Amino acid sequence: MKVFKFGGASVKDAAGVRNVAEVLKRHALDDVVIVVSAMGKTTNALEAITWEWLDGRPVAREVDALERTHQAVLRAVAPEDEAARTLLAERFQGLRAILDHAPSNGIDLHYDQVVSFGELWSSAIVHAHLNSAGIASTWWDARTVVRTDARHRSARVDWDASAEGAAGMLANVGGAPLRVVTQGFIGGAEDGSTTTLGREGSDFSAAILAYLLDAESVTIWKDVAGMFNADPNRFRDTRLLERISYREAIELSYFGASVIHPRTLQPLQKKNIPLYVRSFIDADAPGSTITAATDRDSLMPSFIVKPLQLLISITPRDLSFIVEENLSGIFKLFAERNVRIELMQNSAVAFSVAVDDSPRARQLIEELRDEYEVRHNEGCELITVRHYDEATLDKLLAGKEQLIEQRSRTTARFVVK
Ligand code: ASP
Numbered sequence: 001m002k003v004f005k006f007g008g009a010s011v012k013d014a015a016g017v018r019n020v021a022e023v024l025k026r027h028a029l030d031d032v033v034i035v036v037s038a039m040g041k042t043t044n045a046l047e048a049i050t051w052e053w054l055d056g057r058p059v060a061r062e063v064d065a066l067e068r069t070h071q072a073v074l075r076a077v078a079p080e081d082e083a084a085r086t087l088l089a090e091r092f093q094g095l096r097a098i099l100d101h102a103p104s105n106g107i108d109l110h111y112d113q114v115v116s117f118g119e120l121w122s123s124a125i126v127h128a129h130l131n132s133a134g135i136a137s138t139w140w141d142a143r144t145v146v147r148t149d150a151r152h153r154s155a156r157v158d159w160d161a162s163a164e165g166a167a168g169m170l171a172n173v174g175g176a177p178l179r180v181v182t183q184g185f186i187g188g189a190e191d192g193s194t195t196t197l198g199r200e201g202s203d204f205s206a207a208i209l210a211y212l213l214d215a216e217s218v219t220i221w222k223d224v225a226g227m228f229n230a231d232p233n234r235f236r237d238t239r240l241l242e243r244i245s246y247r248e249a250i251e252l253s254y255f256g257a258s259v260i261h262p263r264t265l266q267p268l269q270k271k272n273i274p275l276y277v278r279s280f281i282d283a284d285a286p287g288s289t290i291t292a293a294t295d296r297d298s299l300m301p302s303f304i305v306k307p308l309q310l311l312i313s314i315t316p317r318d319l320s321f322i323v324e325e326n327l328s329g330i331f332k333l334f335a336e337r338n339v340r341i342e343l344m345q346n347s348a349v350a351f352s353v354a355v356d357d358s359p360r361a362r363q364l365i366e367e368l369r370d371e372y373e374v375r376h377n378e379g380c381e382l383i384t385v386r387h388y389d390e391a392t393l394d395k396l397l398a399g400k401e402q403l404i405e406q407r408s409r410t411t412a413r414f415v416v417k
């Protein structure tokens with residue numbers, strides 16, 4: 001069995017949805033689980049709706065607009081399917097029913113109940129299209145398979161419960177050929193609430209499903225032709241990483257290469273399931289193959305530039321040393337406030353971190369001020385170079401002020417301005 005994941009860009013309109021059927025016809029018609037993200041920028045729109053609703057503002061027009069675009073795509077790709085149209089309308093009513101009530105619980109819980117609709121809608125549309133294109137499939141609710149704890153917006157997988165969920169799905173849809181359409185990004189908690197795995201989490205969903213189903217491979221169909229040694233939208237002369245190891249891919253995605261979600265690789269590695277990253281625009285191009293083999297790891301410099309970084313420097317008010325006690329308190333605060341540390345460095349009396357600039361990070365700075373002297377530098381860039389050489393560093397750092405430099409044998413990292 002293969003797992004195919006189609007991201008939001010690949011199903012953003014009717015042409016995209018039709019292309020899913022084409023890709024399937026060419027590459028995996030039988031025994032395939034199709035994981036889809038929300039169409040285009042739907043998740044962003046649903047996030048905006050959540051914030052408005054939480055602020056007590058009206059959102060009916062925004063929901064209507066989303067319904068119009070989704071119904072229009074459905075009409076274009078499955079014109080005969082009245083039942084699908086009714087079902088989609090009912091799902092929109094489901095969202096309205098939630099938004100009709102004043103929010104009463106935790107923000108993150110509310111967020112997940114609203115934002116998860118994007119994947120429910122898109123998967124229903126893809127399913128309807130496949131059926132109307134003669135590719136019979138089963139629509140499956142991922143929340144019954146991807147079972148998680150109730151940590152909303154960044155739920156953790158409960159692997160035992162998920163294994164049961166996967167067995168349940170197979171028992172239901174068994175029979176050849178197995179063809180399932182399901183959602184990325186969303187899961188289900190024991191209390192019955194919907195959870196999400198964190199933004200861009202659909203890749204991770206595909207890997208979870210592949211792990212649970214012992215799939216032979218996962219293919220992520222993207223609008224780029226694979227993983228490159230740098231962001232092709234930002235740099236010229238980038239090169240495709242044709243074959244790389246899980247380890248290398250984890251490092252690259254951890255440092256901010258946004259091609260695949262960093263958590264995707266771990267379940268695949270555990271079961272040695274290869275990951276292919278390929279272009280849905282040029283579906284016959286080979287793309288990148290990611291496996292356990294390290295012998296073909298590219299040693300050409302790969303670089304990742306993360307803009308909009310805040311460099312925060314934290315010093316005890318009495319200039320006492322930074323010791324484990326301070327550090328554990330500081331780390332706890334970052335974890336609790338969900339602010340990810342991109343890079344850290346310490347001296348005797350200061351601890352410095354680079355983080356994505358965000359309202360959460362700004363608020364965290366204020367909280368740290370209770371106990372520490374905190375300075376920050378905004379508008380920084382974090383540059384990471386794997387397999388660096390001096391020529392690449394010179395090129396990337398030219399004309400920039402270096403605030404932090406860290407080098408290991410394989411990786412050089414800089415915070416610059
Ligand atoms: N739709 C979700 C998001 O935009 C999940 C995903 O695309 O992977 O974050």
Ligand code: MG
Pocket residue numbers: 007008009037038200
């Ligand atoms: Mg997306």
